[in-house]
Amino acid sequence: MTAVTEREYEMVVGLEVHVQLKTRTKAFCSCSADFGAPPNTNVCPVCLALPGALPVLNHHAVELAVRAAIALECKVHETSVFARKNYFYPDLPKGYQISQYDKPLAEKGWLTIGELENKTPVRVGITRVHMEEDAGKSVHDRYNGVTAIDLNRAGVPLIEIVSEPDMRSSAEAGAYLRLIKQILSYAGVSDVSMEEGSLRVDANVSARLRGATKLGTKTEIKNVNSFSAVERALDSEFTRQVALLKSGGTVSQQTMLWDGARGETRPSRSKEESHDYRYFPEPDLPPLALDAEWIARVGREIPELPDARRKRLVDEYKITPPDAELLTSSAGFSEYFEAVARASLDPKGAVNWVMGEVSAAVNAAGVHLDEFAVRPADLAELLRMLRDDVVSHTAAKRIFARMVETGKPPVQVAAEEGLQKVDDDSALAGWIDEVLAENPSEAARYRAGETKLQGVLVGLVMKKSKGSADPKKVNQLLPERARGPS
Amino acid sequence: MKAQPARASAAAAKLLAGPLTECVACIREGAAIPADMVSASFDRADEVGAGKDALNIFISTDREGATESAKQLTAHLGRAEPLGNLAGVPVALKDNIATLGMPTTCGSRILEGYVSPYEATVVRRLRANGAVIVGKTNMDEFAMGSSTENSAYGPTRNPVDIRRVPGGSSGGSAAAVAAGIVRLALGSETGGSVRQPASFCGVVGVKPTYGRVSRYGLVAFGSSLDQVGVLGRTVEDASIGMEVISGCDPLDSTSADVPVPRYELEKNAGLKGLVIGKPREYFPDGLDPRIAQECERALDAYRELGATVRDVSLPHTSYSIPVYYIIAPAEASSNLARFDGVRYGLRVLSERGLNGMYEETRARGFGPEVTRRVLLGTYVLSAGYYDAYYKKAQAVRTLIAQDFRDVFASGVDVLFTPTTPTPAFELGAVKDAYEMYLSDIFTASANLAGVPAMSVPIGDAAGLPIGGQIIAPHFGESVMFRAAFGLERALAGNFVPGEQDA
Amino acid sequence: MAVTREDVVKVAKLANIAIDETRLDSLALELNAILGHMDELRKVDTARVQTAEGLGSGGQRLRADYGPPDGLASAPATFAPETRDGFVLVPRLATHEGSPERAP
Ligand SMILES: [Mg+2]
Numbered sequence A: 001m002t003a004v005t006e007r008e009y010e011m012v013v014g015l016e017v018h019v020q021l022k023t024r025t026k027a028f029c030s031c032s033a034d035f036g037a038p039p040n041t042n043v044c045p046v047c048l049a050l051p052g053a054l055p056v057l058n059h060h061a062v063e064l065a066v067r068a069a070i071a072l073e074c075k076v077h078e079t080s081v082f083a084r085k086n087y088f089y090p091d092l093p094k095g096y097q098i099s100q101y102d103k104p105l106a107e108k109g110w111l112t113i114g115e116l117e118n119k120t121p122v123r124v125g126i127t128r129v130h131m132e133e134d135a136g137k138s139v140h141d142r143y144n145g146v147t148a149i150d151l152n153r154a155g156v157p158l159i160e161i162v163s164e165p166d167m168r169s170s171a172e173a174g175a176y177l178r179l180i181k182q183i184l185s186y187a188g189v190s191d192v193s194m195e196e197g198s199l200r201v202d203a204n205v206s207a208r209l210r211g212a213t214k215l216g217t218k219t220e221i222k223n224v225n226s227f228s229a230v231e232r233a234l235d236s237e238f239t240r241q242v243a244l245l246k247s248g249g250t251v252s253q254q255t256m257l258w259d260g261a262r263g264e265t266r267p268s269r270s271k272e273e274s275h276d277y278r279y280f281p282e283p284d285l286p287p288l289a290l291d292a293e294w295i296a297r298v299g300r301e302i303p304e305l306p307d308a309r310r311k312r313l314v315d316e317y318k319i320t321p322p323d324a325e326l327l328t329s330s331a332g333f334s335e336y337f338e339a340v341a342r343a344s345l346d347p348k349g350a351v352n353w354v355m356g357e358v359s360a361a362v363n364a365a366g367v368h369l370d371e372f373a374v375r376p377a378d379l380a381e382l383l384r385m386l387r388d389d390v391v392s393h394t395a396a397k398r399i400f401a402r403m404v405e406t407g408k409p410p411v412q413v414a415a416e417e418g419l420q421k422v423d424d425d426s427a428l429a430g431w432i433d434e435v436l437a438e439n440p441s442e443a444a445r446y447r448a449g450e451t452k453l454q455g456v457l458v459g460l461v462m463k464k465s466k467g468s469a470d471p472k473k474v475n476q477l478l479p480e481r482a483r484g485p486s
Numbered sequence B: 001m002k003a004q005p006a007r008a009s010a011a012a013a014k015l016l017a018g019p020l021t022e023c024v025a026c027i028r029e030g031a032a033i034p035a036d037m038v039s040a041s042f043d044r045a046d047e048v049g050a051g052k053d054a055l056n057i058f059i060s061t062d063r064e065g066a067t068e069s070a071k072q073l074t075a076h077l078g079r080a081e082p083l084g085n086l087a088g089v090p091v092a093l094k095d096n097i098a099t100l101g102m103p104t105t106c107g108s109r110i111l112e113g114y115v116s117p118y119e120a121t122v123v124r125r126l127r128a129n130g131a132v133i134v135g136k137t138n139m140d141e142f143a144m145g146s147s148t149e150n151s152a153y154g155p156t157r158n159p160v161d162i163r164r165v166p167g168g169s170s171g172g173s174a175a176a177v178a179a180g181i182v183r184l185a186l187g188s189e190t191g192g193s194v195r196q197p198a199s200f201c202g203v204v205g206v207k208p209t210y211g212r213v214s215r216y217g218l219v220a221f222g223s224s225l226d227q228v229g230v231l232g233r234t235v236e237d238a239s240i241g242m243e244v245i246s247g248c249d250p251l252d253s254t255s256a257d258v259p260v261p262r263y264e265l266e267k268n269a270g271l272k273g274l275v276i277g278k279p280r281e282y283f284p285d286g287l288d289p290r291i292a293q294e295c296e297r298a299l300d301a302y303r304e305l306g307a308t309v310r311d312v313s314l315p316h317t318s319y320s321i322p323v324y325y326i327i328a329p330a331e332a333s334s335n336l337a338r339f340d341g342v343r344y345g346l347r348v349l350s351e352r353g354l355n356g357m358y359e360e361t362r363a364r365g366f367g368p369e370v371t372r373r374v375l376l377g378t379y380v381l382s383a384g385y386y387d388a389y390y391k392k393a394q395a396v397r398t399l400i401a402q403d404f405r406d407v408f409a410s411g412v413d414v415l416f417t418p419t420t421p422t423p424a425f426e427l428g429a430v431k432d433a434y435e436m437y438l439s440d441i442f443t444a445s446a447n448l449a450g451v452p453a454m455s456v457p458i459g460d461a462a463g464l465p466i467g468g469q470i471i472a473p474h475f476g477e478s479v480m481f482r483a484a485f486g487l488e489r490a491l492a493g494n495f496v497p498g499e500q501d502a
Numbered sequence C: 001m002a003v004t005r006e007d008v009v010k011v012a013k014l015a016n017i018a019i020d021e022t023r024l025d026s027l028a029l030e031l032n033a034i035l036g037h038m039d040e041l042r043k044v045d046t047a048r049v050q051t052a053e054g055l056g057s058g059g060q061r062l063r064a065d066y067g068p069p070d071g072l073a074s075a076p077a078t079f080a081p082e083t084r085d086g087f088v089l090v091p092r093l094a095t096h097e098g099s100p101e102r103a104p
């Protein structure tokens, strides 16, 4: 990616992030919030907006939203108010979205980016976190001349996280998004996957002369579907704005769509009917009243967040800060690591295996860590076998590969494949004799005192034993077997 | 099935005209058959000319379905669980209440032929108590109107005087009760749409406390004002209907978790010591003298029963109509956005793609009054006007509600007022929109404050029924019914409710 | 605050209702007449009124996160104006008029 080097102007970025909450049912009805059902089957009178149907709020959605807000250091209001955002769109069944407007769930949070990248920390303000419902899905390219509507997703609970315009580069925006994703994933609030649509980003960007205090006119970039696309879109749009300003033009406030294939933003073709959403308090829902004590309890029950976990891993397992950082990039990996480290009493080995073998195998299999065949207890057992010299390092890797395929425990794999370290003299002697017999010239030179051939011959024995021979023992036995039967 | 069904027995016809309790008792004892009650109801409809060419009371009827559910009730007789409090009672529903197996049109073209795939909570409760749904009644389109002239299916006429309107928007339900087709009907209220037609037709109409009755399945007009209400021939009938449909509903976030009292227990309660407030703002100088006179007679009756009548004031009353006609259209403009031709109901295609479809569907689907109110509501919510209209109206609404709280806190048990400023007017007589809105001048305040209120027949002006309104504090339905039972009893000698046409 | 013909056009656009040209002026008049009565409210001092949002101050009742939802007696395909393969169809959005049909 080409970084934008611009001396005169600086980029000002604020982000709006929509995150789907991890609930079983929708925000305002008891329909399943799962993806993948046939079109319009997870629907009911409420989310179809049939005449007369009414919304009832999901308690768990509130709890997850509060958890997210607290994890982002926000002040959660004891009273917040749902509002209707009115606009027509065929996948918005009621003709309004139930959202929150002037009395949102939570406000005034922050997070700090840059610490991980060893840069100057930047504190990014979180303006607000509010709850709302998702719309359905419009499929434009399935049938000729018509748009196909699927309302399975309509009414799924979301939070919208609005940042202050505190970011000054696309890299900072990227760092902010990665951190949000990390925090919300740790807090157990969401799956936060852009690919699966459980995290969506709209970026507001403007350009201003360096040193200026007033914000320039911003545009809103939509249709970005990965973090790197957000960064590229911001750079591209910033470049466009700067060119416009430098040529004496003005930026007009509008929505831009990111065209990833062309690598450019272009104005949204939707008619700019002045967006007048006619917000007003949702009369079907009384104000949301949350008890201060309950809010505090939800806060206390938030699972450990990445920052705290990094520090603890260094303290508790005596691993290096860079290792801790790598491990905590995902909640799942750090939890997996801890389970392995505790059961094996070998934190260093656990770091190496989790970040190496496990990470590679999970990526290759394309599965979630919790669906991964090798459970932490089994990996810990393998590490113990290594430590106790029951298997060689080579054998351990082969055993692990079989565990990934079969999900069997390491002891069983080792037995089935004959991969336990063999230190029984007669077996080793047999392999050594065979190697000596099969390689008569090397054997002769070795016997003649060419001791540097020791390594080659041991290697051949190891190979013959498929890695199960105990190399130490082979080294001991080799000279004596080469001399001939005693 | 075109053959003329057999005329119901005279016994069933007599039961249909009598108190609900008698009908239910006879059915429980097996002395009457639910299917005969259905026949009696349809026979009566024929007899009074309920059809499109005369009173035009129903948008749809379902004789077959009603007969079928009546037969199921009969099959239930003798089983362990007793039949409910409305066993075998024919009931009519306003056509904005979602009903399985019958169309739910809201009196609008945009929902012509729409059959709801789910059922309103109030209808489930009615059916669970043995009620038999005979038809869906005519109404002002989306309940916007005070005369039932704004229906896409033509106006309903007042059974008392066919040249006159039955009031609205629950005009069909009021007319069905007044004409003796059913003893009980459900209507809905946003600003007086049950009480005002009850008054015009000479029947009892009840609007419960906001939150007392589930709105789930009631097609929304003004969500913060809407309540399902009951129209009945007598206070007792209405009280039984209210008991059945009341109670907390997990499907309605605004329904209140407050126990439902047995309203019938108020039937013989005395009125001694009851303090009745007479708010001066509801008795203005220009009040129709015939109405003023009947109200004074009712107040005298109260005094004779041992109640005290006290002059009180609700100073913000005059702002009710302006406040109502900002808040209700604002909410309606949003509530009616779902009628977009996408998922159900009318769809009119246009050359202008999706937006053309929206605009043409809604232009053809909505009648003039609905269009006017949606535009009005959109305007008062739009950028730049929200504070001046909607926000201001909400603030004044708070003051109106405070008036009620103050007056009830001062020791007043219920308020008594006229229900309407005039008796039923002739079809077409009120042409100006705002003049029509003034029909709700005495009723809208109770919706704005969320308090329960009901209209009880108290007399007539040259044969045209006049209703008196009783307003009670939040969840004060019991004392409201006590006052209504007392008044009905006191006036029984010189005025027979619902018998003006006899 | 008189409602102009242009206001009616704008509001009708927001409300997505086609209004006949010939009706615009009369609608402006009608809305003005109604709103004229609303100006009465300006007389009321509401500076110190705490507006309660929605009725029922006890806060909203919440629902547990499990099903099943209130059922449908018939699937959307039985009441929607146009459906295919379970999808509800609408005329293609103006913003996607150029979208090609995806190869099957
Ligand atoms: Mg949003």
Ligand SMILES: [Zn+2]
Pocket (backbone or CB within 6 Å): A026, A029, A030, A031, A042, A043, A044, A045, A046, A047, A048, A155, C069
């Ligand atoms: Zn649903």
